[in-house]
Amino acid sequence: MTIDYRTPLGPVVALSATPQEGPARQAVVLDWTPPAGGRVLDHYMVYGSPRPGFTAREAELVVEAPVSRYVHAGLGPDPETWHYRVVGIDAAGNVGAFERSPLVTSTTPASFVVGATASSQFSDDYAARFAADGSMSSRWAAAYTDDEWIQVELARPIATGRVELHWQGAYARDYDLLVSPDGAAWTVAREVRGKATAAPDAHEVDGAGEFRFVRMHGRLRATQWGFSIWEFWVFPATPG
16 A cells, blocks of 8 residues: 655544552553554654643643553642643654644542651652652662651541552661551551562551551661662552
8 A cells, every 4th residue: 555645644543531540649641543544653742731722832742652652640649630632743754733633631630649758868869759759760768777767648547558668679678667647646557577678568557547647667778778669659448
């Protein structure tokens, strides 16, 4: 089949934007079908804005996507409404018309983990907030000492849930997992001693009463480095 690249490139088809709920930050999954005509697409320009009906002149480029799917991550923790258009660029350099591209809207829910604080941080690049940003490419790292902690605050109190600690290589050999209703009075929910690897830990928490704060208190380091966590996630047992 011969494809005429001299004709205008049509709009993408079946563009959708689906909120993806996470324990920390939220995301929107964008899916679409390439323009009709069978052309080879080089890449796509994904535009997004909190403003409805944004124009080509106001367009904000979110990403240049090589395939017909993109996850707009790192949103929240408060609900956000985003509007999107996707424009294709074919192998000959033809660009689809922005005004003809479909417009979709998505609103994310509030995040369940709403904040994080810690007893120390190695530097501003390793602050506590990076353990609750929904990204496995940023992390919290403490000072190079034992007896350090990091805690997260939840959007609402729960009595039952699952805690996941996604460790970087600098993990805790010994640590306590504590919960609190107010960030002042703490109850030990789990004691971990002799952890042998940096594999993620998952703990079911139940029977410690209602809590809104969860803390990992590192007692003893497994390495010469400070405790370090990619993500500190808490999942409620039932959505609310």
